[in-house]
Amino acid sequence: MREIADRALDTAVRGGAAYADVRVVRRAEESVTVRTGRVESIASEESEGVGVRVFAYGAWGFAATHGYDADAVDAAAAEAVRQAKAAAPALRHRVTLAERPRAQGTYATPVKEDPFALPLEAKVADLLAADAALAGPGVVATVSTYGAQREWKTFAATDGSLTEQVFTHVGAGVEAHAVHGNEHQRRSYPEARGGRWGQAGYEFVRELDLAGNAARCAEEAVALLSAPPCPDGPATVVIDPSQLYLQIHESCGHATELDRVFGAEASYAGTSFLTADLLGSGFRYGSDLVTLVADATVPGGPGSFGWDDEGVAAQRTTLVENGVLTGFLTSRDTAPRIGGPSGGTVRAESWNRLPLVRMTNVNLVPVPGMSLPDIVADTDDGLYLDTNRSWSIDDRRWNFQFGTEIAYEIKGGRLGRILKNPVYSGVTPEFWRSCDAVADESSYVMYGNPNCAKGLPPQCVQVGHGCSGARFRGVRMGR
Amino acid sequence: MIEKHAERLLALARRHGATDAEVSVETRRAALTRFANSEIHQSVAEDTVRVNLRYVHGRRHGMAATGRLDDAALESLVERAAASARGTAETDDWPGLPEPGPIPEVTGASAAATRAATPELRAGVVREVIAAADAAGVGAFGSFATGAVTTAVLSSRGVRAAQTRSDAWLVTVHMSPDGGTGYAETCAVDVADVDGAALGREAAAKARAGDHAVALAPGEYPVVLEEYAVVDLLAKLGRCGFNARAAQEGQSCAEPGVRIASDLVTVWDDGTDPAGLPTAFDYEGVGKQRVTLIDRGRCAGLVHDTRTAAGAGIHSTGHALPAPNPVGPLPTNMFMAPGGFSREELLGRLDRGLLVTRFYYTNPVDPKRGIVTGVTRDGLFLVEGGEIVGPVRDLRFSQSYLDVLRGVSAVGNSRRTLRGWYGGVSVLGDITVPAVLSDSFRFSG
Incomplete structure (x- = not known):
C-alpha cells in the first residue's frame, strides 16, 4: 500500500502539485435482507482503488482509479493535477491550508466478534429468527436487515504523513408493516431503513436483541391502524433518542458544516442559516440545557477514527455550549477563514470520492438530574415521540418537518394510549431554545446514520449521534 | 472488452457448480466540475468498474460484487456468490433468471463529444454560467458532470446485452445578494447540447426576480408548477406508485385501472426514446418495454423486474435495478405528454395563485396515499390576474402528489428532460416533463 501511495504522490509532485495526499482503500461489505420470512438477498461486495487529491496552480484537483495498477495510479495522479490546472483560471480567492502536525500511526475499530469471520449461515439464522418474531395477525410484510462494512485505508501526504486505519461497521434492524385499505403503518426496531449501525463487531448486533423486540413492533404496527390520529396544534413533546438523533443530524450537524456555511454545497445539499460571523457573537442556538459536541474520539461511535481524510487527528469539538454557538465542523481549507485549526472532520465515502467536511459523532450531551422516565413523569400533558418515519428540512437547515412512527400520549406524567401519524415541524433555533429538559446518561444511546449523503457525485459516510432524549415545549404538531 | 471479462466469469461460475449464473459488468468514466461563489472549487474524475455475479444453485441464489477484473478477484467473486447462495x-x-428476449434497437445513447469531454471543456462551460451570473450581479453555484458508462449483462440462459x-x-x-435565488438544469446525451450561457441567464433572471421576497400566508393555492417541480411528482410516484413490488406488498399509491390523475395527464416509461437518455435493457439484461403508467388520468400499468413479473404472471418489463436492490423495479425513463399551453397561458389562467420553480428535500410521509412533505426553493412567485406580482418566501407543504395530478387543469406545450430521482439508487435515468397548472396545492408554512 505504501509503495502505491508513494508512487501517486511522486507523480503528482512531478506534475506540479504543491501538496498532494492519497488514500489507498480496500472495502468489503456484506448484507442480508429477509422479507416476510424469506431470505430475499445475500450480497457481498469488494472494491479497491486509489484516490489522489492535489493542490496545484492554486486549485484543488482530484482523480481516482480502481485497482492498484501502477500505470493507472500514475494516470490518476496526473489527471488530478490536470483537473486542478483546469479549475485554476476560474478561482477568485486564495486557498489557505491550516497547518497540522504530520500524521503518523494506526487505528482499528475495537472488534470482539469479527462479523466477516462469523459463518454466513449463523448470521442468516439470526436474522430469520428475528423476522419470524415479527410475524403476527395483521402484519402483511416484514423486513429484517443486517449489514457489515470493513475498510482498510492507507493515507499518505507529501508532508510525510502516513496512517493506516481499519474500520468495521455493523448494523441491523427489523420492521413490521400493516395495511388496511388505504392506510399503511410501520413499526421498526431500532429503526427502519437498515437499522442501527455502530463501529463494532457482531457483538453490536447481538446486543440489539432484534428478536426480543420484534413482537412489540408487530403488535404496535397493527394497533396503529385503529389508533386515533395524533392531534394537531402546539404540544409539549418528549422525544425518544430514536427520533432525536435525526433531529440533531438534520438541524445541528448539517447546519454547522462550515463548507455549507461558505456556500460550497449550495446547489445540492444546500447552505446553512448560520454565518461565520455568528461565532463569538453569543448566538443562542438553543436553551441553556443544549450542549452539542462533534466527537470523533468516542469508542464505537460510527463516525470515530484516528485521523480524518486530511490527516488531522480525531478531536472533540464543542459546537454549542449551554445553548450558545461555539464552533463549526471544519477542514484544513475552511478553518483558516474563521481563524482556527482544522477540527478534523473531513471524510470521504471511499477511494473514488473527494473528502468533504462531514459530521463525525455529533452528540447532545446528557444533563444530570432527570432520567428520561423522570421527564415523562414531570410532564402533565404531552406526547412521547418514538422512531423516525419521515424527514424534510429546507436548504438552510432552518424549517424542518419530521414524522415519527408512533406517539404515546402523556397524561399526568404517565404514558398512555398510542396515537398514529405524528408529525411535527419547526424552525431550528426556536425549537432548540424550547428545550426545557435533557435526560441524563441512563438513556444515552449512540445512533448511527449510515446514509448521510452529501456532495456531488453523491457520497455517504457513517456518522453517529449520541443522545438521551429531551423535552420541548410549544412544538407545532400536524402538517 | 468487458463482455470478455463477463464471459470468463460466467464460465468460472458454471465450472464452480452454478446451475445458472448472471453477470453484469459496468465500467464508468465520469468527471465533474463544481462551482460555488462564482468560482470552481472542486474538479474531480473517476474511473470505476463494478462486476456483479448472481449465482444460482437450484432454487437458491446469491449475489456478490467486486471492483476488480483480475483472475483472483473473479475467482473470489464466484466463491462469495456461491456462499451467498448456500x-x-x-x-x-424463485422465477429463475430471465430467458433471453428481444432487445430494442436504441439510437443516440452515446456521444463521442461527451465521452471525450475534458476538464478544460467543463471549465469553459462553467465560466459561461458564471459570466451570466456576473452580468446580473448574482453568484453562481452548481455543477457540470460528464460521463460514459458501458454495461454488459450476460447469463447462462443466453442473455447477451451490451x-x-x-x-x-x-x-x-444563482443567488442574489438581495435574497433571490434561481435554478436551471439540463441533461443530454451530447455535451454539445448543453448551453451554459443560456442556463446561466435563466437562473440569473429568476434569482433577480426573486429579490426581496415577502411572506405569504400558508393555505391552499392553485399553482403553476414549472418542469423542475413536476419532475419531483413523477419521481416520487415512480418509487411509491408505479413500482410493482410496492404494489404487491400493498404499499403502493397507484392501482392499475384506478383514476389517479386528471384526464390531461398521460405518463409512460420508454427507455428507447432518444428524447431522453436512452437505454436498451435493464440490469437483468431484459429489453426495455414502453409501459404506459397513466393513460388520461387512469393508472394503466406498473413496471416489473423478473421477480415481480413472476408474481403477476407476466414477463418483466425491463425495469430491474442493480442487485442488491432494496427498492424494487422503477421507471427510469419517464415521459409526460405535453399539453397545449405556453408558460404565459398557464400563468394567465391563475386568478390568484403561485408559480413554483421547484421542490426540495421531499420525502414521502404517507406513501400509500402519495403524501409527500418538502419545501419550495429557488423561485416562488405570487400570481394575480395572470401576471406575476412578486416573489414570496419559500413554503413548506405536506401534500398528496396524486391530488396535485388530479387537479391538473392545463399542461404546458414544451418539455424539459431532467435527471430525476430513483429511490436513492445510483442509476442513469431521466424524466421528461412539461409544466402544469394544478387547481389546488396546500402549503403549511
Whole structure:
C-alpha cells in the first residue's frame, strides 16, 4: 500500500502539485435482507482503488482509479493535477491550508466478534429468527436487515504523513408493516431503513436483541391502524433518542458544516442559516440545557477514527455550549477563514470520492438530574415521540418537518394510549431554545446514520449521534 | 472488452457448480466540475468498474460484487456468490433468471463529444454560467458532470446485452445578494447540447426576480408548477406508485385501472426514446418495454423486474435495478405528454395563485396515499390576474402528489428532460416533463 501511495504522490509532485495526499482503500461489505420470512438477498461486495487529491496552480484537483495498477495510479495522479490546472483560471480567492502536525500511526475499530469471520449461515439464522418474531395477525410484510462494512485505508501526504486505519461497521434492524385499505403503518426496531449501525463487531448486533423486540413492533404496527390520529396544534413533546438523533443530524450537524456555511454545497445539499460571523457573537442556538459536541474520539461511535481524510487527528469539538454557538465542523481549507485549526472532520465515502467536511459523532450531551422516565413523569400533558418515519428540512437547515412512527400520549406524567401519524415541524433555533429538559446518561444511546449523503457525485459516510432524549415545549404538531 | 471479462466469469461460475449464473459488468468514466461563489472549487474524475455475479444453485441464489477484473478477484467473486447462495433457503417462488428476449434497437445513447469531454471543456462551460451570473450581479453555484458508462449483462440462459451510454448534466443555482435565488438544469446525451450561457441567464433572471421576497400566508393555492417541480411528482410516484413490488406488498399509491390523475395527464416509461437518455435493457439484461403508467388520468400499468413479473404472471418489463436492490423495479425513463399551453397561458389562467420553480428535500410521509412533505426553493412567485406580482418566501407543504395530478387543469406545450430521482439508487435515468397548472396545492408554512 505504501509503495502505491508513494508512487501517486511522486507523480503528482512531478506534475506540479504543491501538496498532494492519497488514500489507498480496500472495502468489503456484506448484507442480508429477509422479507416476510424469506431470505430475499445475500450480497457481498469488494472494491479497491486509489484516490489522489492535489493542490496545484492554486486549485484543488482530484482523480481516482480502481485497482492498484501502477500505470493507472500514475494516470490518476496526473489527471488530478490536470483537473486542478483546469479549475485554476476560474478561482477568485486564495486557498489557505491550516497547518497540522504530520500524521503518523494506526487505528482499528475495537472488534470482539469479527462479523466477516462469523459463518454466513449463523448470521442468516439470526436474522430469520428475528423476522419470524415479527410475524403476527395483521402484519402483511416484514423486513429484517443486517449489514457489515470493513475498510482498510492507507493515507499518505507529501508532508510525510502516513496512517493506516481499519474500520468495521455493523448494523441491523427489523420492521413490521400493516395495511388496511388505504392506510399503511410501520413499526421498526431500532429503526427502519437498515437499522442501527455502530463501529463494532457482531457483538453490536447481538446486543440489539432484534428478536426480543420484534413482537412489540408487530403488535404496535397493527394497533396503529385503529389508533386515533395524533392531534394537531402546539404540544409539549418528549422525544425518544430514536427520533432525536435525526433531529440533531438534520438541524445541528448539517447546519454547522462550515463548507455549507461558505456556500460550497449550495446547489445540492444546500447552505446553512448560520454565518461565520455568528461565532463569538453569543448566538443562542438553543436553551441553556443544549450542549452539542462533534466527537470523533468516542469508542464505537460510527463516525470515530484516528485521523480524518486530511490527516488531522480525531478531536472533540464543542459546537454549542449551554445553548450558545461555539464552533463549526471544519477542514484544513475552511478553518483558516474563521481563524482556527482544522477540527478534523473531513471524510470521504471511499477511494473514488473527494473528502468533504462531514459530521463525525455529533452528540447532545446528557444533563444530570432527570432520567428520561423522570421527564415523562414531570410532564402533565404531552406526547412521547418514538422512531423516525419521515424527514424534510429546507436548504438552510432552518424549517424542518419530521414524522415519527408512533406517539404515546402523556397524561399526568404517565404514558398512555398510542396515537398514529405524528408529525411535527419547526424552525431550528426556536425549537432548540424550547428545550426545557435533557435526560441524563441512563438513556444515552449512540445512533448511527449510515446514509448521510452529501456532495456531488453523491457520497455517504457513517456518522453517529449520541443522545438521551429531551423535552420541548410549544412544538407545532400536524402538517 | 468487458463482455470478455463477463464471459470468463460466467464460465468460472458454471465450472464452480452454478446451475445458472448472471453477470453484469459496468465500467464508468465520469468527471465533474463544481462551482460555488462564482468560482470552481472542486474538479474531480473517476474511473470505476463494478462486476456483479448472481449465482444460482437450484432454487437458491446469491449475489456478490467486486471492483476488480483480475483472475483472483473473479475467482473470489464466484466463491462469495456461491456462499451467498448456500446461505439462502430454497425459494418456491424463485422465477429463475430471465430467458433471453428481444432487445430494442436504441439510437443516440452515446456521444463521442461527451465521452471525450475534458476538464478544460467543463471549465469553459462553467465560466459561461458564471459570466451570466456576473452580468446580473448574482453568484453562481452548481455543477457540470460528464460521463460514459458501458454495461454488459450476460447469463447462462443466453442473455447477451451490451451498450454504452453517455450523459452531460449541468445544474446551477444563482443567488442574489438581495435574497433571490434561481435554478436551471439540463441533461443530454451530447455535451454539445448543453448551453451554459443560456442556463446561466435563466437562473440569473429568476434569482433577480426573486429579490426581496415577502411572506405569504400558508393555505391552499392553485399553482403553476414549472418542469423542475413536476419532475419531483413523477419521481416520487415512480418509487411509491408505479413500482410493482410496492404494489404487491400493498404499499403502493397507484392501482392499475384506478383514476389517479386528471384526464390531461398521460405518463409512460420508454427507455428507447432518444428524447431522453436512452437505454436498451435493464440490469437483468431484459429489453426495455414502453409501459404506459397513466393513460388520461387512469393508472394503466406498473413496471416489473423478473421477480415481480413472476408474481403477476407476466414477463418483466425491463425495469430491474442493480442487485442488491432494496427498492424494487422503477421507471427510469419517464415521459409526460405535453399539453397545449405556453408558460404565459398557464400563468394567465391563475386568478390568484403561485408559480413554483421547484421542490426540495421531499420525502414521502404517507406513501400509500402519495403524501409527500418538502419545501419550495429557488423561485416562488405570487400570481394575480395572470401576471406575476412578486416573489414570496419559500413554503413548506405536506401534500398528496396524486391530488396535485388530479387537479391538473392545463399542461404546458414544451418539455424539459431532467435527471430525476430513483429511490436513492445510483442509476442513469431521466424524466421528461412539461409544466402544469394544478387547481389546488396546500402549503403549511
